[in-house]
Amino acid sequence: MNTSRARGVRCRRGLPDSVTSAVAPFGLALALVLGPAALALPAGPSASATPSTSPSDDSSTTASPDADEPAVTLTLTDMTPAVAQLGDTMVLTGTITNTTDADFVDPTLQIRVQQAVPGTAVAMERWFDASTGPRGRTVPGLTGPYPVTVPAGGSAPFSFSIPVDGEIGFPIRYDNWGPRGLEVALSQGGTTVTARTMGVFHPGETGEGETGEAVPEVDLQVGVLLPLTPTAQEWTDALAQGRAVSDLAGERVRDLVEATGPAVSWALDPALLGAPLGLSGGATAGSDPTAAPTDPTTPPTDTPDPAPDTGEDPTDPADPDDPDAPADPADPTDPATLTGDLVAAAGDRDILALPFADADVPALAGTGETGRDLLTAARESANELFAAVGLQVSTTTAWPAAPGVSQDALRLATGAGYSAVVLDGVEDPDDAEGASTSTSASASPSARTDVTSGAASVPALVSDPRLSEAVSGEAPPGATTSSETLASRQYALALSAVLARDVTADRTVLVTADRTAVGAIGTPDGGKAAALGSRVTSLLEAPWVTPTGLDEAFASTPSAGQRTTLPVTGDVTSAAFARGADLVVDGLTETMEIGSALERPEVLDGVDDVLRTALSGAWRLDDSSPAAATDAAEAVLQPYRDAVTVSVPASLVDLFAEEGAVNLTLTNTLDQRVTVDVRITPDQPALRVDDVDPVTIDPGASTSVRVPMVAVANGLTRVDVDVLSPDGAALGPVKSFDLRVRAEWETVGTGIVAAGLGVLLVIGLIRTFRRGRRGSDGNVPAPTPTEETP
Template sequence: MTWLRSVSRQRAHRNRTGALVLIVVLATAMLLATPPAHSQPRDGIPVTIVSVAPHIATPQSEVVIEVEVTNPATTDLNANVTLNISRVIMQERQQVSAWLAAADDDDPGSPLVSEPVTIRGDDAVKVRLTVPPGELGLLSSPDGLGPRGISVTVDGIVGDVSHQLGIARTFLIWQPQSSYEVPIVDVAIAAPITGNPAALITDTAEEGRLSRVVSATVDFSGVSWLIDPALVAAAEGTLPAAALPQLQARTSDETKQWAATVRSDSGLHSSYALEPFDADVTVIGSEPAPPSLSKSLRDTLDEITQYWGSGITLPRENVPRRTLIERAWTAGSTTVIARRNYQAVDPDDVSPGGVTTVQHANGASTVLVADPILSKTLTNPRSSSPAAAAQEVLAQLVVIARNNPDRRRNVLISLPRSWEPDVTTARAQLTALESADFVNSVSLDEFAAFGDDGTPRNTPRTSATESDFRLTPSQWSDLVELADKSKTFAQIATDPSAIAGPIADAVWQLTSVQWLDNENARNDIANQLNDQVDRLLASQSVVLGSDVNLIAASSALPITVANSLDQPVTVGVRLVADHPRLKSTEIDPVEVAPHSEVSVDIPVTAVGSGDVDVLVRLLSADGTVVSTPASFTVRVRADWESRGTIIIGALLTLMLIAGIWRTIKRGRASTRTSQGPTPQEPAAQDLTQASTSNESPDDEPGSHP
């Protein structure tokens, strides 16, 4: 038992010792892991490039970089802010992207100038870092043209060790030669101004997407606007009344002001009209051909676009295939924008021109091939500040210029329909572009005029990002048929355009690429449009009573025509019998007032007897049936009239003969009574006398009392 107690005491002692050691270790680890109250966590300092002046540095330039450094801690920070430069010339565009994508602890470059700062807790300071002329240490020969990576680092003390606490990277654009010696890049920028008319009030508000697109580009003549003219008409309230409430755009003071700005400032740009309602050329360029827009809408759009260009298509697909280009040609557009691909067959040709030609069954179309890197840089720059974003786009362009000293390059920047610009950033980028000696801004027409440079390219077989939700061929045929039906029907109306126009315009609206993201809503509206056309055709009807008995060889059938439209109509009324025993005579067209009925008599002739099924058709002026025919049955008994006539005639004849016979008979009897005996009848006379002489005397007159 004693040894058991001894072992227990030893175990307890060891347990207490182990626990103390564990506590000491944990406490030490916590102390080491917790920085002093005055220190900052590594990489915890936001650094923002505020400005780079000038955008393009020359050997005579004083370079000034302004940054903002923020201290997120609650205690003051003492730090050094340093401007660094990498003197390696970036000769490939991948190097530009790699510099921005570098990790914070990657090489920041060689230090140029440093400034000590003290930043209070929860505060920020701006620091100007200035490099005098001649101290950059860069090549002064033309070979030195190109971007250099620069960075601004913030170093501070963590514990007793100096650490880099924050970094921001951008570019210095170095141009050692004069402006007339620098190689030129022709740059065209295509900015679409399109959207959903149903979202106009939101999109044209002060911070709305469409307002920001216009604000970002309005002052830069080098930006070509691709505008949906129907969207402008909708915003200003001049779009004709829609066939359905869901297609009617709502307006406000903001939408009208936005439309006025677009219309007034479109003259400062190279502006081009897209298809009305931003129609999908893949659909409207296919069979059957789309219906004609209403005259009122066409007149409105012609007035809006009278000074704009046309004939340029911006497909929904980033990479349009040959079939799409062919359909755009059918729709009237011989120039198509491809937002990417169409690479050169030769992989070593990294900078082909931006214009190529695509042959198709209908002829040849010009394809303007956008630069995907520059388009993305302007749309969604890697840089986090407007100043850095401006240097980023210049860095990409100067690499292109440097690599083509003997060949003038042309580059297209194509912005997406869904562009959500930060106005300040976009304006900083566009300002930098227009100020660069190696950039020449051109319109899309001028860009297309550069022509195909002959570079063999890979033409895609399929379109990238092609939507599965566009109208199918059968859906498109059904929509065109609705427009055709309404147009045919409208011939009977006093104002045909008021009936057919809204239907045709609605068909165009349903082809908009804006619906490709909302297939269910589009199909629902298409079904409602179909119902509306059915109601339109049913607005003209024939009011029928019971079946008709016709016992005459010729007569007139009364037909009542009803019109439920808001305007008068003129219709032809025709009877079509299923048997030749009944034939009708055509009558002049009948005018029916709004919401009223008119009864007309249709002359008919009948032969024989039998039931005849008759269709009543209402026709337009060209003989087209404009409503569902009505039917009724005519019981033809035309021989009843002849048989009755014969019978009645026979009876009358018999009655006449009988009357004549009786008359003759009565006449003979009267003659015998009134005349004496004739000389030829003496015996009869003697006999009479003898009879008289033999009478009794009592029979003489006066012999009786």
């Protein structure tokens, strides 16, 4: 095993000329005991320090002392190398702060070392409580005056070098390597200030035991899973600005990828691979959704002369051979985009495919069948995005966002298509209530296990809770005299060493970086990606650690009989999330129905993505509402809900016949062709309306629609006009008009005419009858005046 990688930076510093005479006696004594390279006192500052008003590099070291705090404090900020091996020189650096009214001058320095290697994490953590924890033994060869002057109300840097050899106060052998507490004490007059940290010591490749045997290799396989997901704030900003969330999270994600190196696995939210959120899909006719708004206060400028014709299309993408040409934003694999950077950095690492927007599995578990449908859709959307950019990912492993993971959440995940799960470890039930996803602090269980949900059993990887918290940046309890950056890094190394010493066979340990802590990287309170990178790389480069990926961890053999039982329910579904989930379901249904009327329904795909962001676990982890997503989607859909306007008769319409028609005018306000159904609904049964054929309207155009009607009875009725998509979505407000049915007028008129004709027919018949009767009596009727007499 290659252990040289963990040696870190060798820092051997000499004495400055300004303090040589002051420390000569002390240095001579140490040289006699420890050798010529035993001690290097501060190489940077002079013995007489001036007040420092600049802030420390670590925000945790700049707190103002309370009344109960010591007036002089020492805060350790760094230790190099992180793992000390035989022959190294360990350098401790920090800051001395003096809040008293007197100078703190030339204190006596002592180095104290914990005598026994702690065998458990709990025993190791006791060291950081200086009042009740174990006391360290003073190393005689590392005791003497420390030349420094810290003025009243000021501060001064601290630096001290410790040679790592047999005289450090304990031997470094195969049987006693590991973490040991280190304490630095500075005393002057009646004032003593101390600072504690944790060193990790290893004999190195050539280390041998007391009898000369080689140090046995301990193979602790450690996998680190890094979440690359947008935060709630990044989602909020992206939604407000209508931009791709990768634009807002890009810098943070790039820093994380660079700092943590190629050995970590990723849990990647595919939303970071997507295009800008679809917040401009509702463009109306004649508008350009991509055009920037014009400032009315800006005076118009002269139109420039047209450019000469060069034979090139100015809309063509940038020249790929020109390194200075702008990237083509339509190409997601372009190295200038975040997607391109992620694809390039992916290499052969294992990547876990999170559902779109890192959908909140525990919260969705509280929404029943709706949750399963939504998670299934989010998983399928993720798979499509990963396939589009060519990333090889694991699509069947879920990593629900803790806390709140339960059997209900596991059933939901398996129902949505997942067949394995990664779980964030929690405390043993003997130590804390909740799920049993870890063993005791004195054991080193394998990460590979099986998690039970009712009668079902699912392959799982369970992270080590303490080690995961340390890598995420959490310092051990009581570590107040070291910066969080130093304390958490050394804590992580020390924990891994305790785990490695505890194993009797190869073990796999999983570290899951906390989503919230990783999301805070780059914020004033979240530290820097470099600090996380230091913790990760120091851990994975430790001599006793072999980095491993998720696939190898899943392929390992679980501990015999090891099973992990989750609580039945997580109870993390808030009322706001449940309401948001219902709105997402309604919105997804509406976009599908509206799309059936559009010539280009794909413009609504981005709206679906906006809706699905409401399901992100980031909202719960940030204790915020997903309303920002649902409200944004509502705003985008509104132009489609008003896509077609209807002009109806403004006055009362009379229908005098049993059949008739009313003309309506439909206007398309969108910038694309629509095909709609017109539905006429009378509120009285006196009227029956025949179906109208689907109507196609060009962008910004109007068309007249003839609606046939059949009178059933006389009366006054209100008629409602709905314009719907073929799948039933409303594309405009309901319009109404009044219609009076007088179908009997036609019948009465026909009767009157018929009666008149009947009367005329009767009169004609009577006259004919009378003429015929006179002829039969022999009387010849008198001739009319026009007739001639024979």
